[in-house]
Amino acid sequence: MHRGSINRGLTAASGDARRAESYYIGFMNRFNNAPPIRPRVQLFATCLGDLVFPRAVADAVSLLEAAGFAVDFPRGQVCCGQPAFNAGHRGAAARVARTFVRAFSRDTPIIAPSGSCVAMVAHQLPKLLGVAGYEIFELSSFLAANDFVPIRCNTGVVVSYHDSCHMARDLGVRDAPRILLEASGAVVQPLPRADLCCGFGGTFAIRHPEISVAMADDKLQGSAPTLVSADPGCLLQLGGRSSRTNGVRAVHLATALARGAT
Amino acid sequence: MSSLDRSAGAFRTRAIEALGDEHLQLALDAATGRLRDARLGAWQELDAVEDLRERGREARSRAIANLDRNVKLFTERVTSRGGHVYRCADATEGRARIATICRQANARLVAKSKSMVTEEIELNAALEADGMAVIETDLGEYILQLAGEHPAHIVVPAIEKTAADVAILLAGVDGEAVEPVLEQLTAKARRQLREVFLNADVGVTGANFAVADTGSICIVSNEGNARLVSSLPRVHIVVLGLERFVETTQDLAVCLQLLGRSATGQRLTTYTTLITGPRRTGEEDGPLELHVVILDNGRSSLRGTRYEEMLNCIRCGACLNVCPIYRKSGGGAYGPVYSGPLGAVLVPLLAHAPDLPHASSLCGACTEACPVKIPLHDYLLELRHDHGEPSLIERACFILWSFAWSNPTLYRLSTALVRLGQPVATLTAKRWTSGRALPRLVRRYRD
Numbered sequence: 090m091h092r093g094s095i096n097r098g099l100t101a102a103s104g105d106a107r108r109a110e111s112y113y114i115g116f117m118n119r120f121n122n123a124p125p126i127r128p129r130v131q132l133f134a135t136c137l138g139d140l141v142f143p144r145a146v147a148d149a150v151s152l153l154e155a156a157g158f159a160v161d162f163p164r165g166q167v168c169c170g171q172p173a174f175n176a177g178h179r180g181a182a183a184r185v186a187r188t189f190v191r192a193f194s195r196d197t198p199i200i201a202p203s204g205s206c207v208a209m210v211a212h213q214l215p216k217l218l219g220v221a222g223y224e225i226f227e228l229s230s231f232l233a234a235n236d237f238v239p240i241r242c243n244t245g246v247v248v249s250y251h252d253s254c255h256m257a258r259d260l261g262v263r264d265a266p267r268i269l270l271e272a273s274g275a276v277v278q279p280l281p282r283a284d285l286c287c288g289f290g291g292t293f294a295i296r297h298p299e300i301s302v303a304m305a306d307d308k309l310q311g312s313a314p315t316l317v318s319a320d321p322g323c324l325l326q327l328g329g330r331s332s333r334t335n336g337v338r339a340v341h342l343a344t345a346l347a348r349g350a351t
Numbered sequence: 352m353s354s355l356d357r358s359a360g361a362f363r364t365r366a367i368e369a370l371g372d373e374h375l376q377l378a379l380d381a382a383t384g385r386l387r388d389a390r391l392g393a394w395q396e397l398d399a400v401e402d403l404r405e406r407g408r409e410a411r412s413r414a415i416a417n418l419d420r421n422v423k424l425f426t427e428r429v430t431s432r433g434g435h436v437y438r439c440a441d442a443t444e445g446r447a448r449i450a451t452i453c454r455q456a457n458a459r460l461v462a463k464s465k466s467m468v469t470e471e472i473e474l475n476a477a478l479e480a481d482g483m484a485v486i487e488t489d490l491g492e493y494i495l496q497l498a499g500e501h502p503a504h505i506v507v508p509a510i511e512k513t514a515a516d517v518a519i520l521l522a523g524v525d526g527e528a529v530e531p532v533l534e535q536l537t538a539k540a541r542r543q544l545r546e547v548f549l550n551a552d553v554g555v556t557g558a559n560f561a562v563a564d565t566g567s568i569c570i571v572s573n574e575g576n577a578r579l580v581s582s583l584p585r586v587h588i589v590v591l592g593l594e595r596f597v598e599t600t601q602d603l604a605v606c607l608q609l610l611g612r613s614a615t616g617q618r619l620t621t622y623t624t625l626i627t628g629p630r631r632t633g634e635e636d637g638p639l640e641l642h643v644v645i646l647d648n649g650r651s652s653l654r655g656t657r658y659e660e661m662l663n664c665i666r667c668g669a670c671l672n673v674c675p676i677y678r679k680s681g682g683g684a685y686g687p688v689y690s691g692p693l694g695a696v697l698v699p700l701l702a703h704a705p706d707l708p709h710a711s712s713l714c715g716a717c718t719e720a721c722p723v724k725i726p727l728h729d730y731l732l733e734l735r736h737d738h739g740e741p742s743l744i745e746r747a748c749f750i751l752w753s754f755a756w757s758n759p760t761l762y763r764l765s766t767a768l769v770r771l772g773q774p775v776a777t778l779t780a781k782r783w784t785s786g787r788a789l790p791r792l793v794r795r796y797r798d
């Protein structure tokens with residue numbers, strides 16, 4: 090059942106063919122004694138990843154390498170334009186989104202440690218710029234679909250996992266992060282009302298700071314001392330609030346899987 | 352100027368008040384959570400909820416696509432049974448039409464059952480100005496009328512009132528105190544309202560659906576007040592939005608299966624009333640006159656646009672119950688009539704309310720909950736583009752930002768400057784820092 094859900098998430102970002110190819114390469118590698126051909130992927134760090142969570146991005150790279158991929162970092166990348174797009178500023182969004190089109194090739198899959206940015210690139214950016222769709226995956230769904238087993242760096246550690254709204258609802262990725270966390274030894278303590286948004290919502294957090302903070306408080310109150318999420322936006326919001334309140338540690342999923350959640 | 356207009360900044364101001372009201376926060380959490388769970392439970396009971404949702408969406412879309420034909424057919428059917436149908440372009444016309452019918456009936460007392468459209472056109476005030484007494488008979492609406500307030504939730508209007516609040520309001524009517532106990536409160540309200548049902552000259556109801564091919568009006572309720580209001584007074588006036596149509600009774604059956612389950616988790620509401628024409632010769636009860644007022648008030652402007660599906664809304668309130676913003680802001684922040692995601696989409700389309708599309712974190716819970724699959728959060732996103740009316744400063748900021756991030760070199764330069772300017776940023780970013788710490792930017796990943 091879990092597996093089915095992951096596949097649905099991947100189909101949403103159109104990756105079945107690519108996944109089949111990576112299986113094939115892995116299969117062939119077992120028969121050849123030649124140095125393994127490592128399938129290549131492109132990493133989209135995202136602006137928040139690059140600026141605020143560089144460690145999480147580095148951890149995403151180590152996970153992808155551990156899963157057998159060679160990771161390229163296209164130097165021209167900046168941002169997908171979502172901050173402006175979601176605020177209704179389409180011209181500004183398009184100007185920034187074009188950096189993505191210039192930076193990334195369509196030859197290898199694109200992986201990002203952010204469900205929200207993946208949803209933007211998969212569902213909005215092609216319409217905004219009038220370009221063909223991209224084969225882009227959220228990190229954990231890509232790892233789980235490639236049968237990646239993380240090291241057991243969280244044995245017995247109790248964490249909560251916060252679903253990013255865009256990752257859960259727009260990409261349909263709900264199970265992969267939980268499966269990977271559990272495979273790393275963590276005990277995932279469900280959040281009460283896991284369906285509720287953390288209150289980030291891009292410019293919403295600035296436009297309505299009072300509601301936004303109240304939403305973060307509800308989320309933090311129900312959390313284990315460590316709260317894992319796969320979206321830099323949610324982490325900015327939850328970590329920013331918890332450092333003023335109950336001190337819950339907001340940790341990116343990539344970090345939790347590569348180096349432990351605590 | 353429409354009752355739906357909402358000035359910029361009003362949402363935030365009202366939401367801050369709501370956040371400060373501890374009782375209200377508890378009430379919102381409890382009520383929306385309960386209704387959400389009820390809906391999920393009721394949906395789970397169905398073998399194929401997705402099929403039913405798709406059939407509901409299809410039935411509603413078809414009714415809207417063929418709206419002109421449906422209105423015409425409905426009108427013929429109602430008229431052939433001796434009823435009257437009026438199509439009113441806006442609130443002024445709607446109020447005037449209803450007031451005229453009431454005057455011709457020499458109405459002194461008008462009993463109403465729940466109707467959002469009459470809230471939308473501010474009917475009560477208009478009739479009262481004409482010297483009539485107007486009493487709401489839906490318990491929640493009655494309570495709010497006594498308090499001089501507006502509905503805070505489309506299905507459970509008095510969601511924000513406590514038993515103690517209600518006890519004081521009801522005691523104010525007849526001067527006799529009442530214990531804040533549910534049974535005693537409802538018994539007292541029932542006694543008070545019974546007089547209204549028996550003495551009203553005109554009954555005004557809304558309509559959940561209008562069936563085109565039979566000319567029937569369908570009203571669902573859990574209190575039975577709609578039945579009394581539509582059968583005891585001499586004259587029955589039905590007020591409905593232009594989009595309330597379904598084509599056939601089969602379509603009605605699909606929509607009714609979705610409505611009760613999605614609104615309150617009920618397979619069917621306690622009363623489902625179908626009204627086809629006024630009292631017929633030989634019948635002993637029912638109103639002598641039936642008037643149906645179809646109100647446009649901006650709705651037809653949505654037809655043929657990307658927002659057309661908003662007309663499919665069956666007003667179940669499921670989107671309110673899952674909305675994390677509504678759960679905090681309450682209904683009042685959105686304005687006096689439509690609240691939650693459906694209000695945040697509908698109101699800016701019918702009136703001037705540039706704030707409302709931003710009253711959302713675009714989490715998508717509303718779209719997931721909508722029984723007729725209206726893409727509510729996509730609409731909110733589109734509305735920000737079409738009707739957002741950003742300030743000059745906001746526009747300038749985004750344009751500057753977009754140039755600074757339009758290539759990697761400028762991006763590196765601009766983010767380096769931001770890093771240097773972090774202490775200044777902490778001072779200027781008050782809207783973030785008042786409740787949250789800003790991250791310290793140390794080193795970019797790409798470095």
